Amino acid sequence: MRLTFTVNGRKQEADDVWEGESLLYVLRERMGLPGSKNACEQGECGSCTVRLDGVPVCACLVAAGQAQDREVVTVEGLADFAKQRDEGGSASGTSLDEAKRWQSKPGETGTAAQRLAPIQRAFIDAGAVQCGFCTPGLLVAADELLERNASPSDEDIREALSGNLCRCTGYEKILDAVRLAAARSEEAV
């Protein structure tokens, strides 16, 4: 079947999608967006967390056809998504090519997709990234938390990230990163 949906602000189309395929498979294998990670395929680990019409979900548990005509934000589009949210303004979106060429270039200016979302910056600064496998899912989940709740308590953070497993960090640095991002956004106001 053909699937038409919006990914990171841009209309995308995929053909010959198998009816039992997951949204995660479409994103990784058909869109060439490997940011959302494929680990447990059963909603246990959260490493495939994306926003579906704004709602954080496990992309492995969304049937591809269920994303028809809906909006998906992945970690590749997070910087642009956060920028739009902070500055208002119209959606430029992140193209697949931009996303594929993406490299972190701290300090440099570039397109929105090349810059980092505040939560990404905070993860780096707090040392919350080790092997990096769980990071994309955690970034999407943490960004959504701060969107809803600009100054979350530690309990709020733990609850919001309870569906994301990390086997490297022991979580402390991740909690630090979310606190850091929240504190920076408060300073900015």
Added chain:
Amino acid sequence: MDFLRPASWEEALAAKAEHPTAVPIAGGTDVMVEINFDHRRPEALLDLNRIGELREWEVGEETVRLGACVPYTRIIESLRAELPGLALAAHTVGSPQIRNRGSVGGNLGAASPAGDSHPALLAAGAEVEAVSVRGTRMIPVEEFYTGVKRNCLEADELIRAVHIRKADGPQQFSKVGTRNAMVIAVCAFGVALHPETRTVRTGIGSAAPTPIRATAAEEFLNSALEEAGLWDSGQIIPPAVARQFAELVSGAANPIDDVRGSAAYRRHALGVMARRTLGWTWEEFRGNERSARCA
């Protein structure tokens, strides 16, 4: 495989009648796991996401008509007062990501004995609204479960909603697992006090082939509370009565040994949960009674 995408409830019923083997998919938190692991290869998936009314609920005089696809997140946010037991149970489901997608309709459709909503539905009292092109059936939830992951839906029926009795007294839910998030229940217990009818109802999860009520425990407690006049006096429940209630709840279970826990552990844990949750709800009931009298 076919992917059926009805845009309305009528279309969904027609599609299910035409494709009785089609598997309904809402949040996908069960169905997609089975497909991802190749445990199941249905001839067709019937996507219910486009039917907005399934994500709505109506609060009536005596019941809440909860649309089959209302996500757990909404129940926690919006129905805590009307459905406290279910809201507590919903909070123990998976993770935020899972609660954003999973629903009570899906829990009923999957009919896993470990489904978190079942004990709360059994304790509160609920009916499943099962609909087909032939018409609508209201099925008391205790008759809905027929075996491990089996329910009494006909091949052409879909769950439209669940009608759950609004709380008329305190309710509690308790679940045993290895951590607070992402846990399939080792066993679970729900209890609801119904002061209007002076009855107590229970629900046991993950400790029998289907979710069940502990009927003997309910009957024992109902008469013990009545005989001692406790609904009127608001005195504490004598420890011997609470103990007997807990033992009867334990005895109602018919658990198995599996990777999550042994049968003996499940029986023991159920007794502990029954005693504790009864204590919590009764204390809340006494508190309410006292403040009502003061007012």
